[in-house]
Amino acid sequence: MPNKELSGAGLRGQSAGSTALCTVGKSGTGLTYRGYDITDLANNAQFEEVAHLLLRGHLPNQKELDDYKTRLVSLRGLPTELKQALELIPASAHPMDVMRTGCSVLGNLEQEQDFSEQLNATERMLALFPAIICYWYRFSHDGVRIDTEGTSEDCTGGYFLKMLTGKAPSNLHKQVMHCSLILYAEHEFNASTFAARVCASTLSDLHSCITAAIGTLRGPLHGGANEAAMEMIENWQTPDEAEQNILRMLENKDKIMGFGHAIYRESDPRNALIKRWSEELSEAVGDTHLYAVSERVEAVMKREKGLFCNADFFHATAYHFMDIPTKLFTPIFVMSRLTGWAAHVFEQRENNRIIRPSADYTGPESRDWLPIEQR
């Protein structure tokens, strides 16, 4: 099925540039990163292999992967001034604002002086983003100053879980994190990536591009939907209760978070991949109702509106079953999507023209100037 054809609102259906990084919905439901199918990547790769693919252009061999992980581990030291800045942010702050500020402060301390530094600057962020959110979270919520270099977990997902809980993550949890981070890594000209590219097109610095992207991902119509989905389903104790509430919400014309997509028409290929892990985690934790509630919501949305789960819906329960606080869901998305954002910034810089569309004017015709005392 072809992509949605909609009128111009939201630039839908219009090409806003070209990319060699990713195809979304090219064959209706497909998703590829540099030609590799998302299902192959999510079922077989580690997240760091995909980061290498997106940022360095090819899947690494074993030695390259080992070296890459060693390099990222070596970059996990938080600058003292950044720790001080994070300690000033209250526990009541939104964690996405913490990510945005953390990225921005880093850009002040370690400025990208020249575009030749873009890969190094990105890999520093890749290593530091889990540290930024966990340092702030543990300090503001538990009063603990964590040592972000004190863990031997050599993968991004395991590293995040270890810093968050202080406990070594299980193999199951590490596998889920690899899959999740791979699914979230890249998605063509989505809103946050487009924001990063617009910023890059002015020849701004990398940290500004990523900060713009973080702010754009934060909203519930984009990355914030995984948190919003969790906040919705956790209210319901049974599938029947979920069904009644969804029907009521649809009648009120409410948006159901975690459903629908701007490009895909039939399904989001990432859903089946994360849903499988959500089910396995549900069994592992002895969940009595949340997975069943989610499945019922999925069925009702299909039946009533023909709408399908996007990448965010079953991420909510998958993260919840791993004891990740709901408000940290979208920052995990940031740790991953950084790779896609940065790869797009590199691509924009390679063949740049400032992004500046036109607008259809709908305001008043020209009016006569009135001196202030006559208004």
Ligand SMILES: CC(=O)SCCNC(=O)CCNC(=O)[C@H](O)C(C)(C)COP(=O)(O)OP(=O)(O)OC[C@H]1O[C@@H](n2cnc3c(N)ncnc32)[C@H](O)[C@@H]1OP(=O)(O)O
């Ligand atoms: C990782 C990601 O960012 S994935 C997206 C995460 N966001 C969400 O899950 C938020 C909920 N979903 C939505 O708001 C939308 O589906 C978006 C923002 C993802 C896409 O928006 P659009 O491209 O404008 O949606 P689309 O054109 O397909 O909408 C068609 C119709 O379905 C309705 N619809 C779409 N999604 C939903 C939903 N989740 N709940 C209820 N109705 C919906 C729209 O209101 C619209 O109805 P209308 O024609 O009566 O106005």
Ligand SMILES: O=C([O-])CC(=O)C(=O)O
């Ligand atoms: O492509 C989009 O519009 C939103 C999305 O699914 C993503 O960014 O992963």
